[in-house]
Amino acid sequence: LELGALDAVGADDNVAITFVATPVAAVVGAATRALAGGGVVTDVGSVKTGIVNTVNSVRFVGGHPMAGSEQEGVDGASADLFVGATWVLTPTLETDADAYAAVRTVISSLGADVIALPPERHDALVALVSHVPHLTAAALMALAAQGAEEHATVLRLAAGGFRDMTRIAAGHPGIWPDICSENRDAIVAVLDQLIDALSAMKNIVDRADRGALLATLETARAARVNLPATVGRAEELAEVRVPVPDRPGVIAEVTTLAGEMSVNIVDLEIAHSAEGERGVLLLVVDNHAAAALTDALAARGYHPSARSLAP
Structure with a gap:
């Protein structure tokens, strides 16, 4: 206040x-x-x-x-x-x-x-993109801190790459015991995958396999470069109309399907029917994704239609 x-x-x-x-x-x-x-x-x-x-x-x-x-x-x-x-x-x-x-x-x-x-699905994904990265940053920062106790120059040598990778380790630790407890299974599964990946990288470096190292780094580089910075607004949009029964559960099925397909829902409206127990779900999505979404909805038994909103 x-x-x-x-x-x-x-x-x-x-x-x-x-x-x-x-x-x-x-x-x-x-x-x-x-x-x-x-x-x-x-x-x-x-x-x-x-x-x-x-x-x-x-x-x-x-x-x-x-x-x-x-x-x-x-x-x-x-x-x-x-x-x-x-x-x-x-x-x-x-x-x-x-x-x-x-x-x-x-x-x-x-x-x-x-x-x-x-x-x-959310919990499995955030274990990979949020929870395990934080734990990894914390482990790497702790390793550097231990080295700094013996060699005062270690942290002075920490350049941009190290600082960028470990920045999230500066977050408040108080929230993490609950997170790790609630999402334990997903976090442990991703940690196992990370340990396997690090073991594979260790073996590549140990046997001086230049080709395998370059291939791994190129794959990682391409994946990182292709990460979307933010989800932008498409210049051309489409409206997808989905007649649905007016009951709980329908909106979860339709919107989570769109989410799994990486279809960005720009706007959403529910038009309730004045008569009967049916309504229409109105979704505004990127124009290029409308056809795939309507096909997927049709495969689920819906009867969607789409029209471009481009002028």
Whole structure:
């Protein structure tokens, strides 16, 4: 309050949406208390399966913004923190379609690009791209720190590459025991893969296999160069209309299918039918992805149609 970061402290009887921003172990309790009031509830925890399965409310939509830095608290805040960032939502078959749409609308207004994934799939992916990289950076930084105790010049020699790779090790360690506990199986599986990859690299270096080393480095370089910096807005968009039964579960199936196909949903709207139990899901996607998405939806038994929004 003193810094002006908050307007008030306490419960709001007229709340429309609650974002639970606590350590992973505290999310379930905080979300349950928030759901006792009104509105929809989402969270920002980096592990989803246990939280989503335990909360198990039609008004709860699990979420995880892939943004931030090693900075903490208000000092790490930024008005454009989520602009261009990927924000994962993890709807289930029980998730209310209007609740999902409300959460997605607010998140999109922050400038984030929303992708929907099943909770289990999310946890497997973030183990690879977030959790294990942090643990790897911490292990490498600890190794360098041990060497620095014997050779004072070690850390003075740490150049840009080392600093870039270990930057995330500067993050607050307090959140990581909960993360590693909640996502243990996925993290251990990726660590096993990393250890195998390092062992293979060790063998290549040990036998001075120049060809294998260059091939491995070239593969890694190509993959790194092709990483998208941010998800941009396509100049040409298409609207995909999907007639759906007006019931929970449909929006999870459609949006997670799009997420698995790496189809960027730029906008989403639910048109409820005034008569009967059917509605139309309106998705705005990149034009080049519309045909593949409609084919995949048709294979699932839907009857979608698409039209270009290009002028």
